[in-house]
Amino acid sequence: MGKTYSVANRKGGCSKTTTVGALASGLNELGCKVLVVDMDPQGNISDWAGFNTDGQNTTYEVITNRCEASEAIYETKHYDLMPADNDLFASETELANAIDRYEHMRDALKSVKDDYDFILIDTPPNLSTLSINAFVASDGGIIVTTDTGAFSTKGMNDLAETLAMVSKKLNPQAKVIGILLTRFNPRFNAMKVMREVTEKFSAYFEAPVYDTFIRQSVAVMECQMESVDLFDAPKQSAAIADYRAFVAEFLHNESAKEQESEK
Numbered sequence: 217m218g219k220t221y222s223v224a225n226r227k228g229g230c231s232k233t234t235t236v237g238a239l240a241s242g243l244n245e246l247g248c249k250v251l252v253v254d255m256d257p258q259g260n261i262s263d264w265a266g267f268n269t270d271g272q273n274t275t276y277e278v279i280t281n282r283c284e285a286s287e288a289i290y291e292t293k294h295y296d297l298m299p300a301d302n303d304l305f306a307s308e309t310e311l312a313n314a315i316d317r318y319e320h321m322r323d324a325l326k327s328v329k330d331d332y333d334f335i336l337i338d339t340p341p342n343l344s345t346l347s348i349n350a351f352v353a354s355d356g357g358i359i360v361t362t363d364t365g366a367f368s369t370k371g372m373n374d375l376a377e378t379l380a381m382v383s384k385k386l387n388p389q390a391k392v393i394g395i396l397l398t399r400f401n402p403r404f405n406a407m408k409v410m411r412e413v414t415e416k417f418s419a420y421f422e423a424p425v426y427d428t429f430i431r432q433s434v435a436v437m438e439c440q441m442e443s444v445d446l447f448d449a450p451k452q453s454a455a456i457a458d459y460r461a462f463v464a465e466f467l468h469n470e471s472a473k474e475q476e477s478e479k
Contacts, residue, residue, distance in 0.1 A: 218332040219356030230363040231398035233260045236338040240295040242463030248333040254300035256340040262299035266443040269301040276303040322353035351382045357393035392423040398430040428462040
């Protein structure tokens with residue numbers, strides 16, 4: 217049975233979607249079966265995958281119990297995808313009065329978990345019902361991405377408080393397993409300061425900062441605009457190389473945890 221991970225930050229522009237797509241593709245290259253769940257109503261990762269949601273079941277139908285998870289999963293070149301679009305915004309209102317409103321996605325994914333080695337959830341840039349659904353479903357934990365240029369102490373504190381609530385009341389595994397620095401330039405003193413600040417947050421979350429950091433690169437934006445997977449890009453930039461290194465680090469860390477738990 218595969219584990220589920222969310223990639224999160226309270227702010228937008230922190231490379232959550234890029235990290236989900238790169239991690240999914242990289243794990244697929246290494247022989248893993250991966251499902252990406254788009255829980256952002258903006259549908260950015262669905263767009264990046266070139267998926268047209270017109271007339272198709274999406275995360276909205278799944279989280280509102282209109283269809284089974286398996287009926288909203290589609291094959292893409294590198295991973296399976298449960299897509300999303302603007303319809304997902306309506307789920308916030310529809311779930312508002314449900315007693316189990318935070319548990320819908322976890323329950324929906326139970327029927328497909330055995331089909332995958334990893335399930336990766338792309339979360340919205342807020343701490344809404346959708347985000348909490350993602351955290352409750354994440355028995356593998358949470359990866360926090362932070363764009364050093366948009367770092368927000370308040371945002372990280374809010375995220376930490378939300379995760380503490382979810383971990384205490386709904387899912388003990390909803391804890392940060394690592395912090396990934398993105399759009400990073402180690403040559404600038406300001407960036408060095410940001411890494412130091414982030415390391416303080418890692419102590420607060422009781423989670424490490426990944427050794428890998430993702431350097432700034434226009435190649436990533438070009439791939440997303442052209443619906444090209446990072447690892448299919450004709451030009452291999454520094455950021456793409458960094459994401460390959462991150463995939464390897466993530467897999468090493470999670471495999472080590474698995475081996476430790478089996479002792």
